Amino acid sequence: MLLAFFAVLLAVPLLLWFLRNSSNTLWIALGFYRLHKKHKNIPPGPRPWPIIGSLHLLAKHQNPLEAFTELSKRYGDVFSIYLGSTPCVVVNSFELIKEVLITKGGDFVNRPDFMRFHKLFGGDRNNSLALCDWSSIQQTRRSIARIYCSPRFTSLQYDMVSNVGVREIESFLSNLSTLPVNEPTDIKPAVLAACANMFTQYMCSTSFSYEDQEFKKTVRFFDEIFWEINQGYAVDFMPWLLPAYTYHMRKLSTWATEIRRFILSRIVDDHKSTLDLNSPPRDFTDALLMHLEEDSHLNWQHIIFELEDFIGGHSAVGNLVMVTLAEIVKHPEVPKRIQEEVDHVTRSQRCPTLADKPNMPYTEATLWETLRMASSPIVPHVASSDTDIDGFAVPKDTMVFINNLELNMGEEYWTEPKKFMPERFLSPAGKVVKPAHFIPFSTGKRTCIGQRLVQCFSFLIIASLFQNYDVTAGGKIETKPGCLAVHPDSFKLVLRPRESCKD
DSSP: OHHHHHHHHHHHHHHHHHHHHOGGGSSHHHHHHHHHHHSTTOOOOOOOBTTTBTHHHHTTSSSHHHHHHHHHHHHOSEEEEEETTEEEEEEOSHHHHHIIIIITGGGSOBOOOOHHHHHHTTTOGGGSSSSSOOOHHHHHHHHHHHHHHSOOTTSHHHHHHHHHHHHHHHHHHHHHTTSOSSSOBOOHHHHHHHHHHHHHHHHHSOOOOTTOHHHHHHHHHHHHHHHHHTOOOHHHHOGGGGGGGHHHHHHHHHHHHHHHHHHIIIIIHHHHHHOOTTSOOSSHHHHHHHHHHHOTTOOHHHHHHHHHHHHTHHHHHHHHHHHHHHHHTTOTHHHHHHHHHHHHHHTTSSOOOGGGGGGOHHHHHHHHHHHHHHOOOOOOEEOSSSEEETTEEEOTTOEEEEOHHHHHHOTTTOSSTTSOOGGGGBOTTSOBOOOTTOOTTOOGGGSOTTHHHHHHHHHHHHHHHHHHEEEEESSOOOOOTTOSOOOSSOOOEEEEEOSOOOO
16 A cells, blocks of 8 residues: 555656646647648558557667667658657668758758756757757857868878877776786776877877876766767656656766866866967867857857867767677687788787778778677757658658668678678778768768767777787677667676787
8 A cells, every 4th residue: 555655646746747748748649640630641650659659669679770670661661650759750771861861961950859968968958069959050060170070081180190099009008907817807997098088188188097086987977978878768758757767867967067077177277278369279179269269159168068079979989999899709700800910010010000090901890890780879860840751741840760770780781781790891802891871970961070080099999909919708798789888887808918019
């Protein structure tokens, strides 16, 4: 009786909150009917259940994208689905994905309005560069970032990326040498610290000791957030559940606040005090601060959150490295080929650099194959106006999912797609080739602007790690299907030193 009493106490306020905030979607089927009545040519799809829509169909699979592939066989390459109270359209074929991201990219430039996103960016997800709706301000922010975050191969910025990466690899290897060898070891903190220093050194001319407690805590919070961003929660699609997520939301705000405090006190304050508006910017941080002075449309929030966004990109690199290691240790022939490549190009006399990348195609192909196998979902898009896909009506504010699992794992696109085969990205001449339908960083207006940094830094870490160590599993290797993020408390690996890299 007591348990039932407390259940009623919890249910009543939840129901009242729901009625007050979501009365127009009390019965999803009714909303579904109204939408179809207004727009005569909505894509076909499963009939939604009250309240939950078709979320139950996704719950049957470890990877929700598998449900999209299954439903596409029944409803076609573009279909409608309700997730909670949210009307969605799922696009499966490459031709239609190009229509959404490129041909009609301007119609699908907005992002989902998830409460979690607001909590991570000071109460307004539009402070984020990746999770904001499109606007002229966001276009300006991307323009500022492009020279630093998408450096051309022949530019001074690209040389700087290489130099920063190689210098940090020395610190990374030094740190690894202090860890236990020949026994299971958690190397993720060291990997993430190296990645974080690569980003802060390149973007802020600042790096930190791996033993700096504030730095370690900040790197951990960034990793927690990266894991968080890559998860799905019922509250995203049923916002009336928000009272049940109070602790969760508070935790997100705490992580974000602590990260911001660190960036301001340990990076930005020093840059502000030494900024010279009459000299060229020393780095990305200077460039942002200078634009703040010059552009009246930008405010402090735009600048600080943009810097935070890009520094946070180190988590993507670190997690890609970890997922790559998870795949490599399952296939012993792969690390042997990587080691043969790196030994050949460096003659075991120096550490690898980005200049070696063209001569190490198998190593690069291994990273591409990892991204293919991970099939981490592309952040959903939202229709910014009434539009259409393949002739089907897509009303404004409809969420659009890109099923890149089908692009990455479909038999129509790949030979033996379930096998881990880096050589599938190599031409007969041994050069790296990527099929047009392989878009792990998305494409069009909202393509990942920092993808080149991800590729460069992950290459340096993988190449250097296998140059110096044999790496094997230290127990069960667990990764989440359809997810590039590895849990912050991840699997362990065994490191066995090879002949040391000589400068």
